[in-house]
Amino acid sequence: MHTLLHIYGPFAIHSYGLMIALGLLLFMFLTRRDPRYSALNLDAHFSMILSVGIIAAILGGRLLFYASYPDQIQSVMQFFAFYEGGFSILGAISAVVLTLPFYLKVIGIPIVPLLDLFAIYAPLLQSISRIGCFLAGCCYGLPTTQPWGIIYTDATTVAPLNVCMHPTQLYSAALLLLIFAFQYFIGRNWFKYSGQLTCSYLFLVAAERFTVDFWRGDRILDGLHLSINQYVALALMAAASIGFIASRMARK
DSSP: EEEEEETTTEEEHHHHHHHHHHHHHHHHHHHHHHHHHHTTOTTTTTTHHHHHHHHHHHHHHHHHHHHHHHGGOOOHHHOOOOOGOOOHHHHHHHHHHHHHHHHHHHTTTTTHHHHHHHHHHHHHHHHHHHHHHHHHHOBBOBBBOTTEEEEEEOTTTTOOOOOOEEEEEEEEHHHHHHHHHIIIIIHHHOOOOOTTHHHHHHHHHHHHHHHHGBBBOOOOTTTOOHHHHHHHHHHHHHHHHHHHHHHHHHTO
């Protein structure tokens, strides 16, 4: 991981963690300003909802990462060494969608409307986080001769050094920013049925990951030349499509 400031021992400020923190702060700021936030009366629960969501995202992200790269984990304790990096966005999303509704049900917050609210701003958080990936050198691309290729020379980054590679992190960041623009400017005004914003978000971010993965240089392929993350993306796209259609049919 690219270190910006070393504090003590394993504790340091890394570019990856800093960008996630900045993205999360912006996510919280924009979410609080959205009219849907006031309509859901979230003030008393927002901090705890975020805490539960973050814990689920971290655990889910780590699980799918190590499922994709089993050779990367040497011990159980390494799983909890979050400062060392190793995280899957699709794993984080899946964990949040699967676990957060249980907590929301306990505290009496409408599940789908809240997920719709988060689905507007989550792509922006992910886009900023991908800049952190770019700075850290993780999620690097395949070798390329294209003029926009990136070459890493800093030994503290994760990427192979002195190799011109596709800047797949920036591809993802740009696509996720477009997804955020769609959700914010079109989706939240266009979709009239509860749950459609969430399904739109899940479909689009899964499609982004499925597509960009073809240029990733750190993925492990099977006989069909697909990665675990691409199979997860296909499953999310299918589930989101079914959910989108069901949300509309249920209100006819």
